Amino acid sequence: EPEVTQTPSHQVTQMGQEVILRCVPISNHLYFYWYRQILGQKVEFLVSFYNNEISEKSEIFDDQFSVERPDGSNFTLKIRSTKLEDSAMYFCAIFARVHSSYGYTFGSGTRLTVV
Amino acid sequence: KNEVEQSPQNLTAQEGEFITINCSYSVGISALHWLQQHPGGGIVSLFMLSSGKKKHGRLIATINIQEKHSSLHITASHPRDSAVYICATNSGGSNYKLTFGKGTLLTVNP
Numbered sequence: 001e002p003e004v005t006q007t008p009s010h011q012v013t014q015m016g017q018e019v020i021l022r023c024v025p026i027s028n029h030l031y032f033y034w035y036r037q038i039l040g041q042k043v044e045f046l047v048s049f050y051n052n053e054i055s056e057k058s059e060i061f062d063d064q065f066s067v068e069r070p071d072g073s074n075f076t077l078k079i080r081s082t083k084l085e086d087s088a089m090y091f092c093a094i095f096a097r098v099h100s101s102y103g104y105t106f107g108s109g110t111r112l113t114v115v
Numbered sequence: 116k117n118e119v120e121q122s123p124q125n126l127t128a129q130e131g132e133f134i135t136i137n138c139s140y141s142v143g144i145s146a147l148h149w150l151q152q153h154p155g156g157g158i159v160s161l162f163m164l165s166s167g168k169k170k171h172g173r174l175i176a177t178i179n180i181q182e183k184h185s186s187l188h189i190t191a192s193h194p195r196d197s198a199v200y201i202c203a204t205n206s207g208g209s210n211y212k213l214t215f216g217k218g219t220l221l222t223v224n225p
Contacts, residue, residue, distance in 0.1 A: 031211055043158075043201070043215040056210045089156050095211045104148060104213070106158040 006092050006107030013114055016081055021110045023092030024074040030102070031055070031095040034067060034077050038088045049075070082114045117142045121202050121216040128223050134189040136219045138202030141183065145206055148213060149176050149187045152199040161187070161200075192223045 005024045013019050025032055032049040047067050048056045054067065064086075066078045079086055092107040118141040128134055138147070149161040162169050162176040164185065169176050173192075178185040189196055199220050203213040 033212060035213075037156075042217050043203075043213070045212045045214070048210040048212050050210065056212065091158060093158075101163070103163050104150075104160045106150075106160070108155075108157045111156065 003096070003105045004092060004094055004107040006110055008110055009108065010111045011113070013082055013112070015084060015114055019079050019082055019112060021077045021079075021090050021092075021112070022074055023077075023107050025092065025094045025105075025107075026096065027073065029094035029096040032075060033093045033095070034075075035091045035093060036060075036088045037091065038085075043091070046077075079112075082112075084114050087112055087114045117144065117204055117206065117214045119202055119204055119214050119216040121219050123219060124217065125220045126222070128192050128221070130193055130223055130225050132192050132223075134187075134192050134196070134221065134223075136187045136200050136202075136221070138185045138187070138216055139183055140185075140202075140204050140214075143183075143206070144204040145211075146204070147178055147185050148203045148205070149174075149185075150201040150203060152201055152218065154198075158201070189221075192221075194223045194225050197221055197223050 003026045007022045034046040035043050037043045045058050047061045064080050068076050090110045094105050120139050122137050146163050146165045148163050151159045151161050164176055164178045173190045175188040199218040201218040202216040205211045205213050
């Protein structure tokens with residue numbers, strides 16, 4: 001069973017609409033993250049969670065974005081009033097103990113296209 | 116602010132060749148990660164290094180903390196190694212969040 005399950009894999013939305021991206025990580029992670037990758041660019045940090053609270057937000061993570069943990073197991077990233085420049089691949093990721101050491105595991109990504 | 120630079124940006128090799136991808140960073144870090152991104156977009160962690168060298172199959176990763184430099188080597192390259200290889204660093208104290216390089220697009224021809 002995958003350690004990080006991300007849905008949907010693709011999302012097309014009209015400009016101005018709201019989208020919700022979802023991620024279900026394994027329960028024993030240390031940190032949880034949302035990252036995004038605009039086509040052709042570097043992966044960028046958006047926000048991190050530690051102990052059920054936001055631990056850090058990037059300057060990209062403005063009022064248009066919000067993140068929640070609605071039921072204690074999954075995380076959502078909400079993007080309000082989407083803009084064309086929000087089109088990107090959005091990844092969730094965890095930093096967790098893997099076998100005898102710590103490491104990163106990424107979700108498979110959600111490709112968001114704003115039209 | 117840490118800057119992560121990779122070279123080369125693009126690399127084309129023939130099957131069987133030895134591949135080296137380089138990464139340099141500007142400030143002290145607690146760990147460096149090598150990641151692989153396939154055309155579909157998914158990212159897989161290959162190595163997490165804080166010192167020395169690690170090996171997994173045909174992949175070898177090294178890091179020189181003093182020189183702020185890391186290399187990823189692929190021995191006996193194969194077309195299935197074709198992917199984007201990304202170097203990323205974390206500074207430990209800052210939530211272990213990653214700062215990414217732009218990636219190196221590797222194409223291995225049969």
